[in-house]
Amino acid sequence: MLTSIFYLFFLTTIVTCEDFSSITNKTSVIAKLYLNSAEIAYKIAPFQLPVAFSNDEWSQIRPETIRLSGRYIQITSQIIKQEKTSLNGHKVLICQSNCSQTIEVLMIDDKINLVKDLKDGTYFIIGDNERIKYFDIPPTAKYMVDFTFETLRDEYLYLQMINNQLKWQAYYDLLLEDNDEHGTTLIGYADMQNSGVNTIRVDDAELFGGDITIKAPSYFKNGYANGESADINARPEYNAPPPSVSLGQELQGIYVFKISKPFAIEANTNYILPMVRPTIEVERYVSIEKYFQQTNNAGNPERMYRLKSDQFLPKGNAFVRENNRLVGETLWPDQTANNTYAFALGKDYDVTYSETVTLLANESSKPISDNILISQYQKSTKQTYLINLKLENFKGRTIRIEYTQQLTGSLNYIFQAVDNNSNFKQVGSNINANFTLSASESQEHKYRIVYQTQN
Ligand SMILES: *[C@@H]1O[C@H](CO)[C@@H](O)[C@H](O)[C@H]1NC(C)=O
Ligand SMILES: *[C@@H]1O[C@H](CO)[C@@H](O)[C@H](O)[C@H]1NC(C)=O
Ligand SMILES: *[C@@H]1O[C@H](CO)[C@@H](O)[C@H](O)[C@H]1NC(C)=O
Ligand SMILES: *[C@@H]1O[C@H](CO)[C@@H](O)[C@H](O)[C@H]1NC(C)=O
Ligand SMILES: *[C@@H]1O[C@H](CO)[C@@H](O)[C@H](O)[C@H]1NC(C)=O
Ligand SMILES: *[C@@H]1O[C@H](CO)[C@@H](O)[C@H](O)[C@H]1NC(C)=O
Numbered sequence: 001m002l003t004s005i006f007y008l009f010f011l012t013t014i015v016t017c018e019d020f021s022s023i024t025n026k027t028s029v030i031a032k033l034y035l036n037s038a039e040i041a042y043k044i045a046p047f048q049l050p051v052a053f054s055n056d057e058w059s060q061i062r063p064e065t066i067r068l069s070g071r072y073i074q075i076t077s078q079i080i081k082q083e084k085t086s087l088n089g090h091k092v093l094i095c096q097s098n099c100s101q102t103i104e105v106l107m108i109d110d111k112i113n114l115v116k117d118l119k120d121g122t123y124f125i126i127g128d129n130e131r132i133k134y135f136d137i138p139p140t141a142k143y144m145v146d147f148t149f150e151t152l153r154d155e156y157l158y159l160q161m162i163n164n165q166l167k168w169q170a171y172y173d174l175l176l177e178d179n180d181e182h183g184t185t186l187i188g189y190a191d192m193q194n195s196g197v198n199t200i201r202v203d204d205a206e207l208f209g210g211d212i213t214i215k216a217p218s219y220f221k222n223g224y225a226n227g228e229s230a231d232i233n234a235r236p237e238y239n240a241p242p243p244s245v246s247l248g249q250e251l252q253g254i255y256v257f258k259i260s261k262p263f264a265i266e267a268n269t270n271y272i273l274p275m276v277r278p279t280i281e282v283e284r285y286v287s288i289e290k291y292f293q294q295t296n297n298a299g300n301p302e303r304m305y306r307l308k309s310d311q312f313l314p315k316g317n318a319f320v321r322e323n324n325r326l327v328g329e330t331l332w333p334d335q336t337a338n339n340t341y342a343f344a345l346g347k348d349y350d351v352t353y354s355e356t357v358t359l360l361a362n363e364s365s366k367p368i369s370d371n372i373l374i375s376q377y378q379k380s381t382k383q384t385y386l387i388n389l390k391l392e393n394f395k396g397r398t399i400r401i402e403y404t405q406q407l408t409g410s411l412n413y414i415f416q417a418v419d420n421n422s423n424f425k426q427v428g429s430n431i432n433a434n435f436t437l438s439a440s441e442s443q444e445h446k447y448r449i450v451y452q453t454q455n
Helices: 020-026 055-059 372-378
Strands: 007-009 028-033 038-044 051-054 061-069 073-083 091-096 101-109 114-117 123-125 131-134 142-151 157-163 166-176 185-194 200-209 249-251 254-259 263-265 269-274 280-291 297-299 302-309 316-322 325-332 340-347 351-364 380-393 399-406 413-417 425-427 430-437 442-454
Touching (some): 020 051, 028 166, 038 166, 055 061, 055 142, 061 073, 166 200, 166 280, 185 200, 185 263, 280 297, 325 340, 351 399, 380 399, 380 430, 430 442
Parallel strands (some): 166 316
Antiparallel strands (some): 007 142, 038 157, 051 142, 061 157, 073 142, 091 101, 101 114, 185 269, 200 263, 249 254, 297 351, 399 430, 425 430
């Protein structure tokens, strides 16, 4: 028969405790990284409990996410306690008149700074312009975390919590060439950031992408550690070759990327690993997207890219390079595999459009009733506009233009083609058309819209 030793640990009055910073300095962790924080599980031994957090450390974690876990452990209770050693009963010096004069007093109540003058036995409250000088390092608030638990074996445990010392983000290089022989390349990077003061040794890491909402601790440092640029040379402690990042695995609608082996990130360091290198299709075009105006108007289209990746791409900043030159930057959202995503990088001044808008007819129906009041409300009006769209390509190469005219209050509009091979189509509340213009070509296209109101 299997006999197992049954350990029972009780919470005793706190005498010795381990500082959280000494745990984080010594131990290795299992980390799940999100965009604004990480769930970090610190490996600890039972004797290291309870753990004491300084005020600063406490503000970087979410206390309600603190858990103790292990294979054989059963937690029976958890205690979080704020402790501050009192100054009461200790002697301090009080500086008066810019410390040209000091008096020695006994602290009676450190909450209201009530002291007793040792010379004459009188009591008073320290004034705002008086400074306290301590004979020892003054106490600061600490947060103690302890557990009672039962366990069947002696084992390492994990103290886990959401901590904003560690987080990650993705960014991309989209490399395009004029002649598609060289192909198009998309490289995604996982940029992991340690904004804390200690090195983190990670035994096991997973990066999470997708639409996840996890509240970061209130104290939230953004961007790169200390506002400095990324340290691309951050070296893992364990020698080369560096770890790699797995393909994303779908997990109930979000994606998990696993890092292949242990690594370490030093304090104030960004550690960057190549992550995804999907097969992509990229289509370039220019886009005219505007609202219908009753007056003549003109402008330049946007430089557009339509991207399709065979893998899920977590949201991140993308740097777009054409023939090895940076032509723009965009922040793209999470992208589903095999879905197209279109983004604009800015205007293309080599292409122009102009719309000449002519009012062809402005009709109002005859009053139905002789009653002036009723006729006011039963009148219907109908305005017919001719839109003449002129497109000009000043480039030495062929371009594709996608045109979208948005009609607000679309129920009142009727689209009318002018010729039978018109490119224009009404799709919902938009009029769409695609055009191809060869080098230095200009084209003109017409359509009509009728705007109706019924009072
Ligand atoms: C942990 O490491 C940091 C940075 O090296 C240091 O400032 C801190 O004093 C260390 N804490 C302990 C308890 O050793
Ligand atoms: C204390 O020093 C400041 C500046 O050094 C001075 O303006 C102030 O008058 C001094 N106060 C007293 C009480 O001496
Ligand atoms: C995307 O399409 C490719 C080719 O059709 C297919 O092999 C792949 O499984 C698709 N990926 C997903 C996630 O559906
Ligand atoms: C159409 O005609 C009416 C009067 O009949 C006028 O009030 C309205 O402004 C005209 N609309 C346009 C767009 O010219
Ligand atoms: C469009 O085609 C129809 C029938 O094919 C023809 O009757 C009509 O005249 C054509 N309209 C124009 C503007 O070419
Ligand atoms: C224009 O091209 C886009 C992309 O190929 C397509 O989705 C859209 O349906 C086209 N629009 C028209 C009106 O043909």
